[in-house]
Amino acid sequence: MTVEPKITPELVAKHGLTPDEYERIKSILKREPNFTELGIFSVMWSEHCSYKNSRKELRKFPTTGDRVLVKAGEENAGVIDIGDGWAIAFKMESHNHPSAVEPFQGAATGVGGIIRDIFTMGARPVFSLNSLRFGPITGDSPNVKTNRRLFAGVVSGISHYGNCIGIPTIGGEVYFDESYDGNPLVNVFNLGILKHEQIARGAAKGVGNPVFYVGAETGRDGLAGAAFASRDLTEESKEDRPAVQVGDPFREKLLLEACLELLATDAVAGIQDMGAAGLTCSTCETASRGGTGVEIDLAKVPQRETGMTPYETMLSESQERMLIIVKKGHEKTVCDIFAKWDLPYAEVGVVKDDGMMRVLNHGQVVAEIPARQLADEAPLYDREAKAGATPPQLDLAKLAEGDNHAALLSLLAHPSIASKNWVYRQYDHTVRAGTVVVPGSDSAVFLVREANKLLAATSDCNGLYCALDPRQGARIAIAEGARNLACAGAMPLAVTDNLNFGNPHKPENFWQLRESVEGLAEGCRAFDVPVTGGNVSLYNESPAGAIDPTPTVGMVGIIEEERHVTSSYFKAAGDAIILIGGFGDELGASHYLKVVHGQKIGPVPKLDFARERATHDALRALIKSRFVKSAHDLSEGGLAVALAESTLAHPNPPPQPLGATIEINAPGLRVDQLLFNETQGRIVITAKPTDVGPILLLLEMRGIPAHRIGTVGGDMFKVTANGAHVGWSIAELRTAWYDSIANAMNA
């Protein structure tokens, strides 16, 4: 055996552990740890695995509800009842740091990881979303080329993994902002379907049950990736490339099918994927959940390389591996199924009753740690929180009103708003034959054939709002998610979140985290949707500073009947266009200010939860009455962008364009304010002209302002706002909007 390094204060520090944490380790072990044990503690007590800086905040989320079958934090993913004996498991997770240094593999293994989290629950994964952030890919910043490389690499990594494994990627979001220069965000979401009785548990139950390792062999890739993800990114981070794992979607497809085949038998007592912190995490967590101990012998672990030390084997984050606790006597079932799928498998250990995670190597003990204390008793910290400087506020009188014709074209061409077809055409979004509303609408809609249920899903977060007011930004993220679902005809069920922030040791960053968590929690309570789980990614800092706080929200809803499915684009010439929620007037924090005037300034739009929810309920009522032909929420770029998108977003554009003629009058408002303000709670719908009367009456009875503002048709988008005329041809809008990202990437 190789000689292990001596434990010194420098070595402890290099493992990201503080002297206090080291003392705590000694008191748990009642002795000094050896090198392997030090490594084990360092990954389990990293922020990535232990949430030691954020756990106290996360307790603020509402996590219960009538539909919750498995609560947040109990297992790999929460499980929600969708009726008729069916349930869904879903979750969002980040792979930001790996993607910053190796975008293709970083993103690919992110997808692989989240899919494993879902089928570990016994669910068949049926669709994915992703939420991405990059620095600008247009303009003259020296970072543009790097950002394009990261963006192209991430999209192609997601496409590679998701397409190969055969799970459609049906929606998501992509934003571009300077704050993500050098520190992209890659948040991936997966949802799976299962029957109530199929919920699998990640607990090592049954003393004496054998412990199986199945899936790909362990190599040296991804060594201590969880610890790497719990540090700031620096100039030297590229030297951490070995901490990035390498994904093999083909192996994962086999693993997925083999595990689901096995879970359909009666052989499994517990199952846990090997994600962050690999073998370490899966053994101590299953033991901790089961209230048992687990003993494994590393010599029995299938290995891809020779000469791996126990330290390396325990800390490897090789992909596509699972730990399975098998009911004694059912070993042959496991062997037969994994042999059929040509996957490595090995009986590596046994469930014990002593509460210890005991690691042997050829029979010799190399690590022995109380499992529960390792898995669940990482130190928890209250970090100092301090509000940042008040951001500058808009003084409308000092804002010059420019050319509104050019302003809309700039907004539509801005990569954050432009069509994402360059992205989603690279994702297989039609496999599994269930995609009802394809990418490009407010929510993706998917028909889960197994259960005959229609689900809508969306991911949302306006980082600009969050940078200027993290609490309000988070509240709006939830409201926007719910609004997007309502526009699809869906009722929200539950939320998963991905909290992306900077280094929590900086009081300003921690304040942003706390404000955002509290904002999300308020939103969840207002819409009565529990948080079913998620992920925290801190230390999102490059040498230039922290990212804009980005608490991404993934929200899933259910559509009762097929005829309620609604999409965002205009359907027929002659249809009436109705604006629900009033004209608005808030230009603060808008994309108009950012894109056209180069200003990231507040105030962030106000939000009234009661009014917002009443609006969504009214919209759903109108949809159920079959009045609504299209529905699109107003977000970045306000009314003008929303209307333009509705003229453009048809997935199979008709030969005759469906333009629009609009007339709006709001005395006292500037034209740019009227066109581009981002006041919340607003939706544009279309309907047959004969239905306008009953629609306006229903909205009036519910106290929701609404105006008929125009008519669909023609090859122009013409607006008369407070008497001023401005118009665009659909062709010029389409060129600006549809090809913008492709043009940037081919530049």
Next chain:
Amino acid sequence: MKAAVIRFPGSNCDQDCVLALSELGVKTDYVWHKDTSVAGYDLVVLPGGFSYGDYLRCGAIARFSPIMKAVKEYAAAGNLLLGICNGFQILCEAGLLPGALIRNRSLHFVCQHQNVRVEDISNPFLHLCRTGARLRIPIAHGEGSYSADAATLLQLERQNRILLRYVNNNGAAIDLANPNGSVESIAGIINEGRNVFGLMPHPERACDRRLGSDDGRIIFESILASLGAISLDEDAAAPTTSRSLT
């Protein structure tokens, strides 16, 4: 009638194919790639996906799977064999169809609803269509650019073996409507015996109006009708244009 959908390791459209056929009332089984017989089946489908991870070259390893010997014998006996996407790639690698499918000209994977034009109906797979009919069916592939030498193309053309071409909304096979750079916009071809059909579009993803198009059904219905599994009546009249939802 009975249909078999072959499951290679890495197949990922196998479940969609079984579903599409089952919903048309066809008893359909999965057949594992390590099996060695397809006896008793009236239709065999090689589904889409990434067999063997598409490592080495798409379809290049799958053609050595044990089941392929039986599939070749089955096809040689004149039985109906359908290869979709990765299945088409496997048919070319196995020598059951001529030519090859190479990387898309954009070098990107491409997924979209795509118009294809029916070029020939004198075959069991498309005989319920009219020649020139336009079908709207999803494509999803990274290596779908059909390639063949001039002699092969000439032969395919002369023998009316090019069954589908990529076209625009007006039914024209122009370069702009060619999603992957396939030579002569070829989307699907048939063998000389007219019983082995390979195509890149996914008809099994276009069998349900709720998904935006059910234009793919006509391919499965044609197969069923030619096997006598459904009777031809007035209702089976072929569409001349897309039946897609707009």
